[in-house]
Amino acid sequence: MQSYHDVTVEVGGIAIALHTHSAALVRLLEHRFGRFLNPSATPDFEFDITVVADSEPDEESDLTVEQRDGCWFLRRGDFRAEWDSAARRGRIWQTLNPYGIDSILRIVHTLVLSSEGGFLLHASSAIRDGRAYVFTGPSGAGKSTIVSLAPDDVTVLTDEISYVRRTPQGYVAFGTPFAGELSDAGEPASAPVAALFRLGHAEENRHQRLDSAATVRTLMRNILFFTHDRRLVDGVLDTACDFASRVPAYTLHFSPDRRVWNTLG
């Protein structure tokens, strides 16, 4: 009889337990999620994973996320998953790679945050002096560059996908393991968000305050969405408006130089 292996990945204070018979998958997950593994956490959600053979892997095929009868159904070339969010359990069928789980975790966190007050954002983020700074913008705006220029006393939360969650103390940014193939996972740390920056390039470092409408526009262009569910879209827009009313936001034009960090905060 095959034994079950457990891997519990905790991101943003939400622990997701992954159960599988595949020791090979466990090794991939442990490598992928390293510092975000928390075996002692009580799982908020659990998934049973079955590894299937590479039939005709088509990882480029479009992702679909649908809700029917209270269950979420996720499908892409390299995985399919069913998730009963009320029962907090789901099943995943996937080929032997770490990317399917990475996508599924992003989707699950996005769906949970959209109803609880939070979002995943195309942004880098980092902590300095106990305050988190979030840097967003389109590809090429400098999200990775600005955190690569960070001084030694800065903790990088992510250089790609930021995790922001509403708490009784305000909005908090958490580190994420969600990284591209060429980037590293962030640190599993968190801090209250001090400011949001919309990045652009310039010869000299300068920043300018964004009004709340521009902040909402910036957020909505960069928040990760996976659902057409009207109620959840409403929730995300509510969160963006609330965030814009509580957290200062700026445009930040910078030259690729460490001195930009002297102008923050």
Place this chain on the structure above:
Amino acid sequence: MSTCVVRGDKLAARKVGGEMVILSAEDSSMFLLNEVGTAIWEAADGRRSIQAIADVLCAEYDVDRATALADVTEFVESLAAAGILSVADEAAG
């Protein structure tokens, strides 16, 4: 036949700093309305016709009715093309 202007039902909309931010749940596209666009959007409550919305604009802004009617017609047509407003037959009664 009497018609009224109806907002799409798969939309999330919030007024932020005088601008209306509208998000389509269908395809996540975003629409931003300026102050006048926002006034038209708010007047398009599913009961008013284009003519009635133009009357609302005339009451709120210093604009003649012919200009208001042309502006509202153009605005409604452009948002209808984007699928976030539609012109429908007025409900019976």
